[in-house]
Amino acid sequence: MTRYDAPLQLDSILRTAPVIPVLTIQRVEDAVPLAEALVEGGLRVLEITLRTGVAAEAIGRIREAVPRAIAGAGTVLDARDLKNARSAGAAFGVSPGLTTELASAIAEDGLPFLPGVATASEIMQARAYGFRHLKFFPADAMGGRAAIDSFAGPFRDVLFCPTGGICEDTLDEYLKRPNVVCAGGSWMAPDTDVNDGAWNAIAERARRISERCQSPRREAVGSGFGD
Numbered sequence: 001m002t003r004y005d006a007p008l009q010l011d012s013i014l015r016t017a018p019v020i021p022v023l024t025i026q027r028v029e030d031a032v033p034l035a036e037a038l039v040e041g042g043l044r045v046l047e048i049t050l051r052t053g054v055a056a057e058a059i060g061r062i063r064e065a066v067p068r069a070i071a072g073a074g075t076v077l078d079a080r081d082l083k084n085a086r087s088a089g090a091a092f093g094v095s096p097g098l099t100t101e102l103a104s105a106i107a108e109d110g111l112p113f114l115p116g117v118a119t120a121s122e123i124m125q126a127r128a129y130g131f132r133h134l135k136f137f138p139a140d141a142m143g144g145r146a147a148i149d150s151f152a153g154p155f156r157d158v159l160f161c162p163t164g165g166i167c168e169d170t171l172d173e174y175l176k177r178p179n180v181v182c183a184g185g186s187w188m189a190p191d192t193d194v195n196d197g198a199w200n201a202i203a204e205r206a207r208r209i210s211e212r213c214q215s216p217r218r219e220a221v222g223s224g225f226g227d
């Protein structure tokens with residue numbers, strides 16, 4: 001089967017900011033002010049999950065109105081979702097796991113893509129498809145930082161974006177792992193703030209996170225990177 005071949009583009013997206021906000025947008029009118037607040041706070045890479053009927057339109061609006069945002073599509077579960085992500089103009093895609101069907105569709109499409117894994121076997125499978133950047137999901141529930149440290153031994157050419165159950169208090173501990181390129185999470189834009197239109201509070205939180213986490217940009221590890 002064709003292998004995934006866009007690791008360098010994805011690598012540069014993932015190194016743009018220390019954290020990727022995971023956004024499930026319910027009202028399309030929230031998309032632009034929410035993206036503006038996060039970008040203003042220094043978090044430019046956004047994952048808009050395809051979990052609501054307005055997700056594709058939200059990605060399109062952010063693309064148009066917030067050019068500094070790098071808007072990707074999350075919760076891409078199958079080839080149809082991937083097509084929707086591409087049509088919406090997503091800059092990259094993210095999935096919670098990976099199937100053979102999805103891996104083939106990604107390889108054909110060429111969209112920079114971050115597939116999810118939770119176990120050693122899933123990492124091996126994703127590597128076999130050509131992926132070297134993986135979302136470790138659900139990170140906290142699947143062993144958190146200890147699991148990431150354990151993966152560093154056998155998987156020297158893999159970088160992780162842990163997501164799921166991370167919060168502001170545990171973020172630094174994740175980011176200091178050498179095999180962590182960035183982290184993801186929804187906590188920086190909680191539903192209560194979005195529903196209240198508390199854009200300043202979201203921008204302030206994003207700024208606090210991005211200023212505190214000015215970690216050195218990590219180089220890709222291992223000779224197999226980009227194979």
Ligand code: 3PG
Pocket residue numbers: 022137163164165166184185186187
């Ligand atoms: C998700 O896909 O929902 C993300 O993993 C977000 O996780 P979090 O809400 O625990 O940050």
